[in-house]
Every structure is written in structure tokens, then in C-alpha cells.
Amino acid sequence: MAAPLDSLPEALRFHSPAALVDIGANLTHESFAADMEAVLDRARAANVTTFIVTGTDLDHARQAVALADAHPGLYATAGVHPHDASQWSSSLATEMAALYQHDKVVAVGECGLDFNRNYATPTEQERAFEAQLTLAAEHGLPLFLHERDASKRMREILASWRDSLSDAVIHCFTADKTALYAYLDLDLHIGLTGWICDERRGHHLRELVSSIALDRLMIETDCPYLLPRNLPAKLKGRRHEPALLPWINAEIARWYGIDADELGRATTATAQRFFRLPAAS
Numbered sequence: 001m002a003a004p005l006d007s008l009p010e011a012l013r014f015h016s017p018a019a020l021v022d023i024g025a026n027l028t029h030e031s032f033a034a035d036m037e038a039v040l041d042r043a044r045a046a047n048v049t050t051f052i053v054t055g056t057d058l059d060h061a062r063q064a065v066a067l068a069d070a071h072p073g074l075y076a077t078a079g080v081h082p083h084d085a086s087q088w089s090s091s092l093a094t095e096m097a098a099l100y101q102h103d104k105v106v107a108v109g110e111c112g113l114d115f116n117r118n119y120a121t122p123t124e125q126e127r128a129f130e131a132q133l134t135l136a137a138e139h140g141l142p143l144f145l146h147e148r149d150a151s152k153r154m155r156e157i158l159a160s161w162r163d164s165l166s167d168a169v170i171h172c173f174t175a176d177k178t179a180l181y182a183y184l185d186l187d188l189h190i191g192l193t194g195w196i197c198d199e200r201r202g203h204h205l206r207e208l209v210s211s212i213a214l215d216r217l218m219i220e221t222d223c224p225y226l227l228p229r230n231l232p233a234k235l236k237g238r239r240h241e242p243a244l245l246p247w248i249n250a251e252i253a254r255w256y257g258i259d260a261d262e263l264g265r266a267t268t269a270t271a272q273r274f275f276r277l278p279a280a281s
């Protein structure tokens with residue numbers, strides 16, 4: 001567990017010219033429990049003003065809703081991650097449906113398919129995923145989707161559901177060009193993280209980012225995970241946090257070939273529309 005930090009090293013105190021939305025912040029993670037206010041203050045100082053807190057199972061979704069109720073600018077998703085898909089049951093579906101009535105719950109998810117780790121079997125994952133697609137269709141909510149090493153099956157399932165769904169974002173997109181083009185053909189949104197900063201496994205994204213229209217692209221930290229590997233200073237504890245989102249925004253903008261301000265304004269407008277957020281004050 002990372003030690004609470006009072007401040008970031010000088011070189012990591014970024015400031016985005018445009019107000020940013022972090023569409024994937026795992027702020028229910030235990031590493032944030034001790035210093036949540038400071039984390040949010042540092043983010044706001046960096047001009048990261050809106051946070052979609054990821055709910056990955058019933059407990060975490062409830063915690064995400066509680067955080068959203070307690071802090072301005074925070075919203076929650078509610079779903080069951082593919083790693084936890086074996087928990088799915090009809091009573092869980094009922095509890096989730098109750099959360100979708102809450103006005104700070106802005107998406108169904110994180111849900112989807114992960115055939116990389118297979119913590120739940122593919123059959124369990126597909127069952128939980130399709131049940132959550134049903135809930136998203138019934139409640140008219142957008143979807144926050146996770147996919148790892150499962151893009152072919154994900155595409156097949158989404159193709160058959162697409163007409164019943166409003167919007168869906170593939171969060172932390174890391175796959176290849178074929179998958180990206182197929183997702184864009186399904187009129188999905190794409191979430192990009194600091195994965196693009198990872199010289200071991202993420203540089204293939206550099207050539208792909210400009211294929212994503214600005215009204216389909218959103219940005220996220222996926223904190224506390226996925227600390228960008230090319231930060232200009234070491235971060236004690238190595239816990240990723242929303243204050244670092246401007247670094248990711250600037251990196252994506254560089255490979256997109258536009259300036260960071262323009263990318264920031266566009267991804268914020270896209271996120272506000274996608275999650276139906278009130279206009280920024």
C-alpha cells in the first residue's frame with residue numbers, strides 16, 4: 001500500500017489548460033482511503049475536475065456511489081468486472097438495478113470480457129456480461145467496458161446487441177488496429193490511458209490514436225494502476241492518481257498531432273455528452 005503523499009514532486013505538478021475528465025478512476029481502491037481529499041485537491045490543482053469512479057463489483061459500486069455523493073465532480077459506474085463474473089446472480093442483478101436509479105450512477109460497468117487472466121471462466125464471463133448488457137438496455141445507460149485478449153468475442157456479442165444499447169466505451173483500449181477499427185465501426189467510444197507511454201507494450205497505440213475521431217475519444221488514468229512509465233520524475237509509492245492525467249493527455253495529443261488544449265477540450269466535451277454530465281461550471 002502506497003504511503004499517503006502530501007504533495008507531488010515539482011516535476012509532476014502538471015496543469016492542463018483545459019478542464020479534464022478522468023473517465024476511469026478506481027478511487028475506491030484502499031490506497032486512496034487515507035488521503036482522498038488531498039488526491040482530489042491535487043487533481044483539481046492540475047485542472048482535472050471531473051472523475052468517473054469505477055465500480056467493479058457490488059461493494060465497490062456502492063463505495064463509488066458513496067464517494068460520488070460526498071464529493072462534487074465525482075460520478076460512479078456500477079457493474080461486475082469480468083474477473084468477478086462468477087459472482088453473477090439474479091439477486092445481484094436486482095441490487096445493481098437499484099443502483100441504476102441513483103442520479104450519480106452514469107454507466108453500467110465495469111463489465112466485459114478478459115480472456116487474458118480468466119479468473120472467471122469464459123462461460124461465466126459471457127453470462128455476466130450479457131446480463132449487464134440487458135440492464136444497460138433496460139435502463140438506457142451507457143456502458144463502461146473492459147476487454148483484454150477477447151476482442152473477437154466482444155465484437156460478436158456487441159454487434160448483436162448494438163441496436164439496443166445507447167453508447168459504450170472500450171475503457172483502457174490496448175488492442176490492435178483490427179480491433180480498433182471494428183469497435184469504431186460499431187460506433188463505440190474509446191478510452192485511452194497511460195498505456196501509450198509504455199515502451200514495452202503500448203507504443204503500437206501511437207500510430208492508432210489519430211484514427212479515433214475526437215467525438216469518440218476519452219482519457220483516463222485507471223489509477224492507482226498503470227502509472228505512466230515515462231513520467232519526468234520518480235513517484236514515491238508508485239501509486240497513479242488523477243493529478244497525472246494532464247501528462248497522459250499531452251502524450252496522446254502529441255501522437256494525435258494536435259495541441260494538448262485542443263485534445264483536452266474535445267475529450268471533456270465527449271465525456272460530458274457520453275456520461276450525460278451537467279455542463280462544467
Ligand SMILES: [Zn+2]
Binds near residue numbers: 110
Ligand atoms: Zn479494466
